[in-house]
Amino acid sequence: MPAVPKQKALFSETPELVAHKRKLTSRSGSFVDNMKLPVHRWFRYSAGFSAQWVETELAAMSQDKTELRMFDPFVGSGTSVLAACASGIEAVGIESHPFIYRVARAKTNWNVDLSRFRDKTITILAQAKNGIINSSRAEIPLLGKCFTDEALNKLDSLRHVFLESHNDATDEGELAWLAITSIIRSCSTAGTAQWQYVLPNKKKAKVTDPFDAFELRVAQMHEDILHAQNAGWTNNCKIVLTDARDPVLPEAKKYNLVITSPPYPNNYDYADATRLEMTFWGEVKGWGDIHDAVRKHLIRSCSQHSSKEKLDLDDLLQDAVLDPIIGELEPACRELAEVRKAKGGMKAYHTMAAAYFTDLGDVFQALRPICSSGSKMCFVVGDSAPYAVYLSVDRWLGELALAAGFKSYKFEKLRDRNTKWKNRKHNVPLHEGRLWIEG
Ligand SMILES: C[S@@+](CC[C@H](N)C(=O)[O-])C[C@H]1O[C@@H](n2cnc3c(N)ncnc32)[C@H](O)[C@@H]1O
Numbered sequence: 001m002p003a004v005p006k007q008k009a010l011f012s013e014t015p016e017l018v019a020h021k022r023k024l025t026s027r028s029g030s031f032v033d034n035m036k037l038p039v040h041r042w043f044r045y046s047a048g049f050s051a052q053w054v055e056t057e058l059a060a061m062s063q064d065k066t067e068l069r070m071f072d073p074f075v076g077s078g079t080s081v082l083a084a085c086a087s088g089i090e091a092v093g094i095e096s097h098p099f100i101y102r103v104a105r106a107k108t109n110w111n112v113d114l115s116r117f118r119d120k121t122i123t124i125l126a127q128a129k130n131g132i133i134n135s136s137r138a139e140i141p142l143l144g145k146c147f148t149d150e151a152l153n154k155l156d157s158l159r160h161v162f163l164e165s166h167n168d169a170t171d172e173g174e175l176a177w178l179a180i181t182s183i184i185r186s187c188s189t190a191g192t193a194q195w196q197y198v199l200p201n202k203k204k205a206k207v208t209d210p211f212d213a214f215e216l217r218v219a220q221m222h223e224d225i226l227h228a229q230n231a232g233w234t235n236n237c238k239i240v241l242t243d244a245r246d247p248v249l250p251e252a253k254k255y256n257l258v259i260t261s262p263p264y265p266n267n268y269d270y271a272d273a274t275r276l277e278m279t280f281w282g283e284v285k286g287w288g289d290i291h292d293a294v295r296k297h298l299i300r301s302c303s304q305h306s307s308k309e310k311l312d313l314d315d316l317l318q319d320a321v322l323d324p325i326i327g328e329l330e331p332a333c334r335e336l337a338e339v340r341k342a343k344g345g346m347k348a349y350h351t352m353a354a355a356y357f358t359d360l361g362d363v364f365q366a367l368r369p370i371c372s373s374g375s376k377m378c379f380v381v382g383d384s385a386p387y388a389v390y391l392s393v394d395r396w397l398g399e400l401a402l403a404a405g406f407k408s409y410k411f412e413k414l415r416d417r418n419t420k421w422k423n424r425k426h427n428v429p430l431h432e433g434r435l436w437i438e439g
Helices: 015-026 032-036 051-062 079-087 098-111 114-130 141-146 149-166 171-181 210-230 275-281 287-293 303-308 313-317 320-342 349-370 393-403
Strands: 069-072 090-095 190-192 198-203 237-241 255-260 371-382 408-417 430-438
Touching (some): 051 255, 079 090, 079 098, 079 237, 141 198, 149 171, 303 349, 313 349, 320 393, 349 393, 371 393, 393 430
Parallel strands (some): 069 255, 255 371
């Protein structure tokens, strides 16, 4: 008798599934794949992580039947919260970068009344086309360098119509704002660097017409809204503008799951990443304004931030929140203070490092009372070595979490960094991965 083939269990771990999960996990720190996903793709945020990875984690965690309430203290463009919406899980995300908050908050309006969204965007485009203005804003240096006159006239017409008649804080109004915001880069002649910094002097070959780009974006949003609504995404998800170090939340809730990625202490300037968009909307006039408008609200993870605030290393190191790691952190900061003297840029990494760990220590202290006992947290983190001085980010954050009252931590490395490029600034091997904290 021929052998009866063994029946595969439903959702059994086929080699393909295992390979797929491994691929998702290894790309968990990257936003790239999100540009193919409904709603996520409305705004490219290079600091973001993978939505599919979050959904896979949520599906696995949902299996033990505990009702999940997820919290993300650094929600950025909203990836984790939107992944929770798609997974039917209640979630709150907070963000203190006012501009990125508005982007993420607008994305959660996927449950908008579609006909109102359609009417509003059709009206905005028609009004802009009917009254193309002669923009005087090419005098603003960044705008003058980044757009042709024709593109700026058309973009400014959309902006003008929106600000005059449609900036009404309705769901459809915020989506229309996002539609305009999200086409700024594709209509600009300026290049974009790896970290989303605008490069006015690097000209791009392909530039889109603003009216065409707006129409295309709106059509895409329309399609994605239909998708989310038909797929039955839950509406139990929120984005709040507040600071993770001392969050003010509308409801006192206990969360049993945190999935997040904090800034890394790697000198990435989140304020600079949105400089073009904020200048376009008139929220900042130039480079000098972005500290007050954005950076001062954020974790101190770049040297521009710590030098602007003229931080004092001795004062910083006295903060009791640093006690669990002071034995290792202090020598690293003192070394940085010495090394910088021989460097042309004299970057204030010494105070940046001390301030960064103080801030993350405060975040863990703030998380403890809003997380239930037995909660699970996943922090996607990367270490760093400014001026080749190694900062043991995952271990130090783990120790700060224990000091705040969490019970255990373990680090799962996902990939090595700083191994490939020829123009690396130093040879210190770095890594990125997930810091799992429980208790
Ligand atoms: C690595 S990004 C998170 C990206 C997010 N996972 C996503 O997919 O879009 C870190 C975020 O933390 C935000 N942030 C920095 N300091 C903060 C603070 N004190 N409170 C809340 N959010 C903060 C930054 O503006 C940034 O958007």
